[in-house]
Amino acid sequence: xxxxxxxxxxxxxxxxxxxxxxxxxxxxxxxxxxxxxxxxxxxxxxxxxxxxxxxxxxxxxxxxxxxxxxxxxxxxxxxxxxxxxxxxxxxxxxxxxxxxxxxxxxxxxxxxxxxxxxxxxxxxxxxxxxxxxxxxxxxxxxxxxxxxxxxxxxxxxxxxxxxxxxxxxxxxxxxxxxxxxxxxxxxxxxxxxxxxxxxxxxxxxxxxxxxxxxxxxxxxxxxxxxxxxxxxxxxxxxxxxxxxxxxxxxxxxxxxxxxxxxxxxxxxxxxxxxxxxxxxxxxxxxxxxxxxxxxxxxxxx
Numbered sequence: 001x002x003x004x005x006x007x008x009x010x011x012x013x014x015x016x017x018x019x020x021x022x023x024x025x026x027x028x029x030x031x032x033x034x035x036x037x038x039x040x041x042x043x044x045x046x047x048x049x050x051x052x053x054x055x056x057x058x059x060x061x062x063x064x065x066x067x068x069x070x071x072x073x074x075x076x077x078x079x080x081x082x083x084x085x086x087x088x089x090x091x092x093x094x095x096x097x098x099x100x101x102x103x104x105x106x107x108x109x110x111x112x113x114x115x116x117x118x119x120x121x122x123x124x125x126x127x128x129x130x131x132x133x134x135x136x137x138x139x140x141x142x143x144x145x146x147x148x149x150x151x152x153x154x155x156x157x158x159x160x161x162x163x164x165x166x167x168x169x170x171x172x173x174x175x176x177x178x179x180x181x182x183x184x185x186x187x188x189x190x191x192x193x194x195x196x197x198x199x200x201x202x203x204x205x206x207x208x209x210x211x212x213x214x215x216x217x218x219x220x221x222x223x224x225x226x227x228x229x230x231x232x233x234x235x236x237x238x239x240x241x242x243x244x245x246x247x248x249x250x251x252x253x254x255x256x257x258x259x260x261x262x263x264x265x266x267x268x269x270x271x272x273x274x275x276x277x278x279x280x281x282x283x284x285x286x287x288x289x290x291x292x293x294x295x296x297x298x299x300x301x
Contacts, residue, residue, distance in 0.1 A: 009101035009104065010079050013248055018047050018076075022047075025065040032064065036057040052080050069230065076233070088103035088107075091149060094145075102237065106160050111228055112170065113160075113224070114170050115223075116222055116224075116263055117173050117174065117222045121177055121195065124161060125158075125194070126154065128155060172260065174209045175208050175210045178192065178288065178289060181296075185300050186300055192293040195289055208289065224236075234253050269285065270285050270286065271285050272286055
């Protein structure tokens, strides 16, 4: 049995879920392995994502574990058969491994994509010009070829907005991100114009969390939740000094899903170009972005 030399996040999640089901059922590795005619060490390798498991044996194990959720099991089977390869594979060696895992996660047939950002426009909504300013900053210390690969990779990631018709995308952006001028006024105006263009996509919902919210302090760290149809397989992606990376702990995912719901509730309603431009309309997210774009235009003049 050849063991994997590279384990993707989706493959790791398959092993984690199998182990979680086994422990919930109160079974040992040896007893579970014997049920599908394997030895204990082999099932250990499967739970550690060093190797996969065919769908037939997965369903035998699921029956033993008392798991009967067909939607969950079908999604779990897709995780188990994942070879970790896709369009992102061509970037292996030129962008960090976690970025490849994120792309695989995003392209795995999500039902919902939830993203909260504080100081930057979300990656899926960024223009190439804005991305370049981010990667060419002194903070990244990337070589020119790395910058080129990173920009191309992020632009390829954005294709899920049009190539994933079954996914609903929800973005909550803090108003501060609209006022950042590190890229220059011209680049920021074009970035905000791009955001307003994406606003028209029926699968995309964008809301702005304004400065004047007094009900609660804004959550300080950006995060994203990749939610497939079976919510039990949702993955939290956080970017925070205290805890960063991929998180599958059910309680943590639930807490952040509730936090995102609160952020959406407190944020301005989305609005759109048809109703928000009317003189009688109330302040909404579309209006805030439009005003930020006009402010950039005034500075340029």
